[in-house]
Amino acid sequence: MRSDLDRILEKKLGRGQFLKLAAAAGGTGILAGCGASSGESDNTDTGAAGATETRPSIDQEKGDLKVFEWAGYELPTYIGVKAYAKKYPKPKYTFLTSDDQALSKVRAGFEPEVVHPCIGYVQDWVNLDVVEPFDTSLMKNVKDLNPAMLEGGQVDGKQYFIPADWGFSSPLYRSDKVDTSEDTWALFYDEKYKGKISWWDSLENLLVAGYVNGVDDPWNMDDGELEDMKKFLISKKHVVRNFWASQTDLDADFKAGNIWIAYAWAGSYVAAKDAGHEVTYMEPKEGRLSWVCGFVLIKDSPNYHHAHAYVDEWSSKFSAEWIEKNYAYGHANTTADLSKLDPGFVEVLHLRDPSALQEPKAHMDRYIARRKEYNAAWDEVKAA
Amino acid sequence: MAVDAQPVPRTRSIRRPRFRGKNVTTAALIAPPLLWLVVFFAIPVVLVGLLSVGGIVLFPGDEVWTLSSWKSFLDLDSVYMGLFWKSIKMSLIVSAICVVIAYPIAYFLALGTSKHKYTLLLLIIVPFFTSFLLRVAAWKFILGDQGLINSFFYSTGLRADEHPIPQLLYSQFTVMLVLGYVWIPFVALPIFVSLENLDRRLLEAASDLGASRWQAFRRVTLPLSLPGVVAAFVFIFIPTIGEYVTPSLVGGNKGFMFGNAIQDLFGPGFDWTTGAVLSMFLFGAVLFFTLIFARFLSMRQLST
Numbered sequence: 001m002r003s004d005l006d007r008i009l010e011k012k013l014g015r016g017q018f019l020k021l022a023a024a025a026g027g028t029g030i031l032a033g034c035g036a037s038s039g040e041s042d043n044t045d046t047g048a049a050g051a052t053e054t055r056p057s058i059d060q061e062k063g064d065l066k067v068f069e070w071a072g073y074e075l076p077t078y079i080g081v082k083a084y085a086k087k088y089p090k091p092k093y094t095f096l097t098s099d100d101q102a103l104s105k106v107r108a109g110f111e112p113e114v115v116h117p118c119i120g121y122v123q124d125w126v127n128l129d130v131v132e133p134f135d136t137s138l139m140k141n142v143k144d145l146n147p148a149m150l151e152g153g154q155v156d157g158k159q160y161f162i163p164a165d166w167g168f169s170s171p172l173y174r175s176d177k178v179d180t181s182e183d184t185w186a187l188f189y190d191e192k193y194k195g196k197i198s199w200w201d202s203l204e205n206l207l208v209a210g211y212v213n214g215v216d217d218p219w220n221m222d223d224g225e226l227e228d229m230k231k232f233l234i235s236k237k238h239v240v241r242n243f244w245a246s247q248t249d250l251d252a253d254f255k256a257g258n259i260w261i262a263y264a265w266a267g268s269y270v271a272a273k274d275a276g277h278e279v280t281y282m283e284p285k286e287g288r289l290s291w292v293c294g295f296v297l298i299k300d301s302p303n304y305h306h307a308h309a310y311v312d313e314w315s316s317k318f319s320a321e322w323i324e325k326n327y328a329y330g331h332a333n334t335t336a337d338l339s340k341l342d343p344g345f346v347e348v349l350h351l352r353d354p355s356a357l358q359e360p361k362a363h364m365d366r367y368i369a370r371r372k373e374y375n376a377a378w379d380e381v382k383a384a
Numbered sequence: 385m386a387v388d389a390q391p392v393p394r395t396r397s398i399r400r401p402r403f404r405g406k407n408v409t410t411a412a413l414i415a416p417p418l419l420w421l422v423v424f425f426a427i428p429v430v431l432v433g434l435l436s437v438g439g440i441v442l443f444p445g446d447e448v449w450t451l452s453s454w455k456s457f458l459d460l461d462s463v464y465m466g467l468f469w470k471s472i473k474m475s476l477i478v479s480a481i482c483v484v485i486a487y488p489i490a491y492f493l494a495l496g497t498s499k500h501k502y503t504l505l506l507l508i509i510v511p512f513f514t515s516f517l518l519r520v521a522a523w524k525f526i527l528g529d530q531g532l533i534n535s536f537f538y539s540t541g542l543r544a545d546e547h548p549i550p551q552l553l554y555s556q557f558t559v560m561l562v563l564g565y566v567w568i569p570f571v572a573l574p575i576f577v578s579l580e581n582l583d584r585r586l587l588e589a590a591s592d593l594g595a596s597r598w599q600a601f602r603r604v605t606l607p608l609s610l611p612g613v614v615a616a617f618v619f620i621f622i623p624t625i626g627e628y629v630t631p632s633l634v635g636g637n638k639g640f641m642f643g644n645a646i647q648d649l650f651g652p653g654f655d656w657t658t659g660a661v662l663s664m665f666l667f668g669a670v671l672f673f674t675l676i677f678a679r680f681l682s683m684r685q686l687s688t
Binding site: 098099100101103104107124127128129195201202203237238240241242243245249252253256257258371372375376378379380382383 | 445463466524529531632633637648652655
């Protein structure tokens with residue numbers, strides 16, 4: 001969607017002049033989103049953008065695409081990377097370890113072209129003024145992506161983020177040790193299992209507490225609510241054995257029997273099952289949380305078209321099948337062939353039912369405007 | 385008074401020309417380390433200092449030139465201040481325990497054996513050839529609910545199955561255990577050096593004058609090795625104040641320290657200003673403690 005300002009600018013200047021200006025400006029905030037005025041990309045909801053026409057074509061680009069990626073997604077065996085590398089030069093990878101680290105590094109001057117953040121941070125990337133929207137007309141696979149995730153990746157109607165991998169966050173527990181009468185996140189606070197519970201070391205615990213306690217909008221709590229949830233967590237903290245920071249640590253603890261109940265991603269469910277434990281990946285009545293990661297495009301990439309081609313390969317159904325099979329993550333492409341996957345896994349992740357990701361069954365990760373306050377509250381919980 | 389004061393200027397006037405005598409060679413020798421210090425120490429410290437008062441801001445919307453983060457941190461009720469004292473306390477306990485344990489080791493190595501002294505010293509350091517994370521993982525294997533120690537208790541019937549000793553893993557005890565394990569060899573080194581340089585004739589003289597072995601140790605060996613002991617204490621105290629990896633790995637729900645708070649603020653908290661305040665405060669505190677210890681230590685004794 002183009003803003004009124006864009007239209008006025010275009011009208012006043014005339015198309016020719018406007019394109020020249022757009023090219024010169026190279027997609028600054030105001031102009032991004034209006035250069036591609038070829039008509040066909042005008043009407044897309046997803047906000048086709050970027051001054052595509054004024055850029056060098058893909059053959060004129062050097063093709064040394066710089067990708068800022070999570071380790072494990074660069075493997076030459078990964079089919080998305082493989083398909084891209086068949087047509088274009090191999091991308092140059094740098095690895096990120098968390099969303100905040102990626103943001104800080106780019107803010108400090110690092111210049112990748114494509115970054116793989118998660119959906120809750122897209123707004124931060126836009127705020128930092130370092131990204132520009134994708135031109136979805138350049139990507140044939142985008143139409144197959146989950147519409148709710150695509151929508152979550154828009155800021156001011158522009159598609160700044162293309163969703164790729166996703167998963168649930170939910171309580172995982174040993175069915176042979178834990179006796180639940182009800183499926184609820186409140187299992188995290190159960191005195192009966194004191195010393196066998198692990199929370200994720202993340203301010204998301206405040207969200208969980210918010211849902212358990214029936215706060216209106218846990219993602220946007222006011223000072224009073226935040227204070228209440230903080231106190232609530234502090235009062236429950238003694239039942240917790242540890243706050244896990246890496247999935248490997250959690251999986252090891254589950255395997256060793258140190259932990260029976262944990263905040264977990266689907267990968268931990270698979271790992272615990274593989275370790276021979278009887279486990280359940282809960283569907284709490286308050287709804288699961290879900291995370292979605294994907295791609296943002298850094299402004300003025302010299303490999304603009306390569307960047308789109310790279311993300312497009314990531315979005316393909318083959319990529320989806322590979323990611324689901326090899327990493328036990330979901331993928332935003334809803335056309336993947338699920339018959340080759342473990343049916344139990346398909347069931348747990350509800351891969352056949354994209355609506356499983358919608359409210360109130362699941363709460364998709366999103367931008368927390370008061371993250372600083374949330375983090376301070378979470379620090380207080382840990383320090384208590 | 386005037387008489388007392390006289391020697392001081394005299395010694396100074398003797399020293400000064402000596403420094404003046406050094407020339408280009410000195411400058412050339414000093415320049416590289418000085419440059420290193422400026423680039424990798426002084427400038428970063430200034431930058432962090434600027435960050436802490438909003439002279440540099442990282443994210444749009446951060447307040448520019450403000451002392452508010454300092455004010456809220458220095459507030460006595462501030463959660464971070466509490467964490468600072470928690471870290472200091474932990475650090476003091478760990479340092480003291482380490483020194484007490486390391487002393488006999490160093491004593492044995494320096495005075496007890498003569499033949500295989502350096503081989504044994506090497507053996508102490510051998511575990512450090514492997515990665516830190518690996519060693520922590522090994523501790524978890526030993527201390528876990530189904531680990532070596534608990535399994536032993538189950539099998540001997542000292543504790544019922546499924547009733548492990550809960551404090552073994554994920555507690556402050558674990559943090560101190562692992563920190564102690566990591567630091568003892570390093571702590572043993574300075575003590576070893578000071579004992580190694582001990583003039584043995586003093587011990588002979590002590591026994592000639594009728595001192596028992598214990599008296600000789602208390603009146604001769606211990607005082608003479610004290611600089612090494614203090615150096616060892618500083619060696620572990622300073623780095624463990626800011627320690628955050630070990631507490632987060634094995635500290636459980638009590639493992640949140642001052643260093644972890646700094647990490648959180650620079651990381652998921654997106655609050656670099658407060659993070660910088662905490663870092664600068666820690667820097668100041670470490671500097672303060674170092675000065676105290678340095679005074680205590682007396683540089684002359686350390687150099688012998």
